[in-house]
Amino acid sequence: MIRAGKSIRATPRTAAKAGKREAILDSALDVFSRYGYRGATLDQIASGAGMSKPNLLYYFSGKEEIHRTLLTRQLDAWLAPLKAIDPNGDPVAEITLYVRRKLEMARDYPRESRLFANEIIQGAPVIGEFLGGELKQLVDEAARILAGWSESGKIAPVNGRHLIFSIWAATQHYADFEVQIRLVLGSDGIGFDDAAEHLEFLFRRMLEPG
Amino acid sequence: MIRAGKSIRATPRTAAKAGKREAILDSALDVFSRYGYRGATLDQIASGAGMSKPNLLYYFSGKEEIHRTLLTRQLDAWLAPLKAIDPNGDPVAEITLYVRRKLEMARDYPRESRLFANEIIQGAPVIGEFLGGELKQLVDEAARILAGWSESGKIAPVNGRHLIFSIWAATQHYADFEVQIRLVLGSDGIGFDDAAEHLEFLFRRMLEPG
């Protein structure tokens, strides 16, 4: 028999290798999302991934590659909810669904949210091109849909772009400022159900025509 | 004549000294707000303040003191708008005024906003006590006022704490994510007038009773 396993599926070796890369990326997400690019150290990332620094550098060429990998591979997931807005759906339902999806992302992927927050606060050196390109086009398109709904009286007259900003802000806030919210609420959890209810009420009331 | 100038007002010397401290803090605000505590370097701060690092350390005992000074001396200013909410004023007017004040702070003090954002994302190691203490009490008090207005039907039934979070999020977003907004809008400015109009509309519609 001639090297069956190799070409048909990943060998245990390559599977393990991919697993190690994932472990590194997971640890790096912890560190970068908290301390930002400059504030993160390879030793900290390696330690979190349970390996030595040279070993980490066997899987990635350097600090920058890890950071870039984390940011770029999350971009599509970040756009998905915006792309999912259906121009033919019920306007208020589409928008409140978008809000809910974004809030769920803040709840389920808070570290990714903070990674982006750090990147943008720092001036978006890595994803700046993406923000001014692909993201801008998507927002333009969404704003056009919103304007259409607005003009046909299906929703209140709103500034589409600023509405999108408000949705981003209100939802991501629960991830980026998680610590503050915990401390201000004085409870262990964040109360995502309360937040969801509140945000749905907020944006529904805003959008209802008339 | 015996040492008239000294006790009556600051001498030129001490005035100059205070000026240098301000120059350092201003430069430090640039650097800390962008790169976070760990990512900031004393050389960068000193260079931005137009002096050498040892000279900087003549005015401050170290990196931490500069950072702590920046954070703590901004706390009062940060609370002022929340304190200014008048329980006896017109509810919707009071809240929209609060929104406007917060947005003006984001416009006029974006670096301070980003400094706080960095501090909180990083886990609030410096101002954590303040957030769970003084700020929590103020939010509790404001939430009580909102609940009162809500129960007496002067505004729609809202979750006071989450409403406050939404206002913080929506306004500070224009400071913290300034770069992203610029890139997505594709213009040089942020359109604070549009933002103000949008936010006033958003929160007014939400709050109107009935």
Next chain:
DNA sequence: AATAAATTTGACCAAAAGGTCAACAGCAAG
């Protein structure tokens, strides 16, 4: 078992960073 390939790490290096110190410059009072 022997060999080869992949993986792991201790030791090391150069640069960066926080901080110290002795010496030097500026300046006001006697």
Next chain:
DNA sequence: CTTGCTGTTGACCTTTTGGTCAAATTTATT
């Protein structure tokens, strides 16, 4: 002018940090 205090910095020290490398260890393959 000189004395003394304030302000300033070049040189230096120590630790941290990103990254390299050769040697060692583990894991397949024959």
